[in-house]
Structure formats: structure tokens, C-alpha cells
Amino acid sequence: MGERRGAAVRAAAAGLVLGAAACYCLWRRAAGGGRRRGPPSVTDKSPPESPHTMDADALQKLIHLLQATDDPLIQEQALITLSNSAAFSVNQDIIRNLDGLSVIGGMLSDCVPKVTEKALNALNNLSMNIKNQEEIQVYIEQVCKNVESAPLNSDLQLAGLRLLTNMSVTSDYHHKMINQIPCLLRVLSEGSERTQIQVLKVLVNLSANPAMTRHFLRAQMPSLLLLFDNCMNKDILLRALVFAANLKKNVNNEGGLMVQDQYSEDSVFSILCRDSTPFAQKLASLWHHPDPEVKEQVRGEGS
Numbered sequence: 001m002g003e004r005r006g007a008a009v010r011a012a013a014a015g016l017v018l019g020a021a022a023c024y025c026l027w028r029r030a031a032g033g034g035r036r037r038g039p040p041s042v043t044d045k046s047p048p049e050s051p052h053t054m055d056a057d058a059l060q061k062l063i064h065l066l067q068a069t070d071d072p073l074i075q076e077q078a079l080i081t082l083s084n085s086a087a088f089s090v091n092q093d094i095i096r097n098l099d100g101l102s103v104i105g106g107m108l109s110d111c112v113p114k115v116t117e118k119a120l121n122a123l124n125n126l127s128m129n130i131k132n133q134e135e136i137q138v139y140i141e142q143v144c145k146n147v148e149s150a151p152l153n154s155d156l157q158l159a160g161l162r163l164l165t166n167m168s169v170t171s172d173y174h175h176k177m178i179n180q181i182p183c184l185l186r187v188l189s190e191g192s193e194r195t196q197i198q199v200l201k202v203l204v205n206l207s208a209n210p211a212m213t214r215h216f217l218r219a220q221m222p223s224l225l226l227l228f229d230n231c232m233n234k235d236i237l238l239r240a241l242v243f244a245a246n247l248k249k250n251v252n253n254e255g256g257l258m259v260q261d262q263y264s265e266d267s268v269f270s271i272l273c274r275d276s277t278p279f280a281q282k283l284a285s286l287w288h289h290p291d292p293e294v295k296e297q298v299r300g301e302g303s
Helices: 002-030 056-068 072-085 089-097 100-109 113-126 130-149 155-167 171-190 193-207 210-218 224-228 234-253 268-274 277-286 292-302
Strands: none
Touching: 056 072, 056 089, 056 100, 072 089, 072 100, 072 113, 089 100, 089 113, 089 130, 100 113, 100 130, 113 130, 113 155, 130 155, 130 171, 155 171, 155 193, 171 193, 171 210, 171 224, 193 210, 193 234, 210 234, 210 268, 224 234, 224 268, 224 277, 234 268, 234 277, 234 292, 268 277, 277 292
């Protein structure tokens, strides 16, 4: 009897999710937006306003469903539907006003990785809204834990990095990511090209803030110079050059006040600033890089 009741509840919940998803697909087609939206990045614009929106009642039912069910499959599908709907700015406001951010945020510590991943994806789309960021920022520490504990190069880790990218576009919440710098540099050193590109988006945002410079310079990354090879993926190389340029600019703006003795031999400071001859040699070799964007960035490094 209990199994039948559980199956009935699961079927009803799945019907609600599928119904909401079907409404979403029909509404999106009516809006003329059949193309899939890529993941947000440093340069992504906020999604455009659309006159077509999911009914607030349907969104509320999905949020209530997340609170009521322990079934990970239902949770995952509900989060996917909410994530898709959050690609439109009007829905971002509705979900926030329905207290959906706290419900989704509460699932970041879920023991099922797929559920956590889908919650991160939903918050990522919702974070394109400044007011939403004010509420999402309370989960940054948990997001950092997700990135650190996730398997290297996994979808879960990438989802966390994408959310940190959006949350670091402004300097408002950089201080919440200071303790994550060693982890980010480790992921940069060990990750795949796809992962390296995503973590560099976060690092470029953070390194643009002078208040973060000392924290980066103290961190250790012996393999940092490897990012500046001519054979490196262009997207990685360009972002690595911007990351280094941001730090060196901030060091120069300090007017030489930094005490060199406080930095270890493998620190970012030692590699970029203290004994900069190997780094300068790397830059010199990039003058012959075939890509004009790389050459332009190298020229900026030398100015």
C-alpha cells in the first residue's frame, strides 16, 4: 500500500514538472526563441525581457514541490525547469519574490551531485539579476565548498565555477572568495582546458580588484609559467595574460611598498615580480605568436 501511494505521489509530481516544462517550451517557441542559451560568462549580457512568461502560479508550484519531495529525480527535473525559466529576467524577479532563491540555495548541500549541479545552474541564471545577487551571495561559501569537493573537471565543478564567475563580475562579494584562491589555482593547474577557461574567468574578475592582490601574490602555483607557452590554447593564454597583467598593474600601483620577504619561492609574487626573468622570457617568445589578440595583450604587458 505504501509503495503504491509513493508511486502515485511520484507520478503526480512528475506530471506537474512535465506540465510546467511543456508550458515553458510552448511559451519559448511563441517568443520565437528556439535557440538554446549558452552559459553566462564574464562578458554575458543579462537575458532580454520577454512579454511571454511562465505563470507565477506554475513557478510557485515548482518551488513548493522542491520543498515537499525527497525524490532526487523529481528535484532534478524541477530545478531544470526553474533554471530554464530563469533565463528570462521577468521570471528572475518572480522566483525571488516567491522565496525561490532560498529554496534552491538550500539544495546546494544535497548529497546527490546531480541535484546540487542543477541547483547551481538555476542560481547561475538567477544571478544575472543584481537584486538576486544580494540574496545569492549568502551561498558563496557553500558554492566554494562545492567547487573544492567536486571531482576535477566534473559538471558539478563547472557549474560552481560558472556561478562564481557571475558573482565576481563586481567586487561586492570578492572578500567571500579569498579563502578559495588556493583551490582555484590548484584547479587551474590540474584541470582540463574547459575547466581552465572557466576558472580563469573567475580569476580575471578577482584579480582586477586591488584589494585581492596580496592574497593572490601569497598563493603558490609553481606551474603558473606553463600557461604562457606558445602552444597553449588561445582562450586560456589570453585570460592568463590578463590575470597576470591585472596583478602586475596592482603591484606597480602599490609603489613598491610590498615586502618581498613575506612571499615564498613558489608564490605567484616570486614568479611574476621578484624573479621575473623567466616570465619576461615567456612574454618575449609570445611576440611571435600567430594570433594578433595575443600579440596585442603581450604588448600591453610590456607597456
